[in-house]
């Protein structure tokens with residue numbers, strides 16, 4: 001993974017400032033390419049952008065379209081949102097349908113060109129995105145709905161809230177009085193080693209990976225006999241579908257089955273939870289997710305997980321007060337040098353130490369300590385003078 005840029009500000013970035021040079025570089029990479037050292041000499045590589053993934057908040061400015069809570073907020077189809085009653089107020093909803101009018105890439109480009117002149121939003125398109133300047137990049141099919149934010153931090157987290165929050169105590173799906181039984185079941189789980197951490201209580205703020213483990217492994221055994229049958233069976237459809245879509249290889253039969261399950265999950269949502277729960281995450285899952293899997297492969301191959309990990313990694317390079325961007329960027333070449341040179345270190349103990357450090361998620365902090373330690377040993381300089 002390559003870190004192309006870093007934005008440090010107290011407010012949201014202006015995406016054009018970031019995107020225009022990014023797109024210019026992509027055009028250069030596609031036209032002129034870059035040299036790579038091969039055994040046979042210098043080779044020439046060219047690169048094109050085929051896929052982009054961001055969360056819903058970043059998607060709107062990235063594509064130049066309406067935000068997910070605005071009208072025509074879906075970037076895959078031209079379905080208008082509906083305002084529905086929700087408690088004492090209203091909510092924006094995408095009620096399920098049998099068929100959706102999918103967006104067309106050429107039409108998208110024409111409409112974006114038109115709205116720049118007319119300055120009137122059309123079908124949710126507000127402006128011309130710099131991404132449209134990229135040849136080979138399909139702005140409709142190349143920007144995927146994110147599984148991590150949409151399914152895990154979206155639908156899965158929201159369902160737990162609906163089941164357990166006291167304001168829903170009158171609803172058939174409410175199991176807030178049985179949370180202790182549920183959590184006891186969760187604590188008694190003895191997962192295999194592919195589960196990274198033991199499940200924590202619902203009160204904790206779960207990470208996306210914990211919602212994933214809950215969805216795939218813990219939820220159905222824990223909820224059996226606790227959640228009413230109709231809600232349990234409804235929930236089991238999304239569990240089954242997502243499990244299939246996360247497989248290393250997905251057969252056409254599995255894909256068709258997952259598509260049917262997600263569509264049915266979406267269709268039953270209004271009757272079981274109300275139209276107000278049919279937000280864009282549910283719409284994307286029920287109407288579009290399988291199409292993107294068919295185009296781009298399993299969910300794990302293009303989810304935000306690896307990018308969020310990378311963001312965490314960049315953040316962990318910051319070890320001091322002051323300019324955090326400079327600190328993060330200084331650490332990057334140091335890590336790269338270590339990765340490419342540690343195998344040739346003559347000292348075996350140091351080599352194995354560095355190898356272990358490079359495997360560790362705490363690598364940046366350990367690297368800072370190592371550099372300070374080595375400098376102190378070599379140059380006898382007090383630790384506090386190093387930056």
Ligand SMILES: [Zn+2]
Pocket residue numbers: 074075076077078079100283284287288
């Ligand atoms: Zn849609």
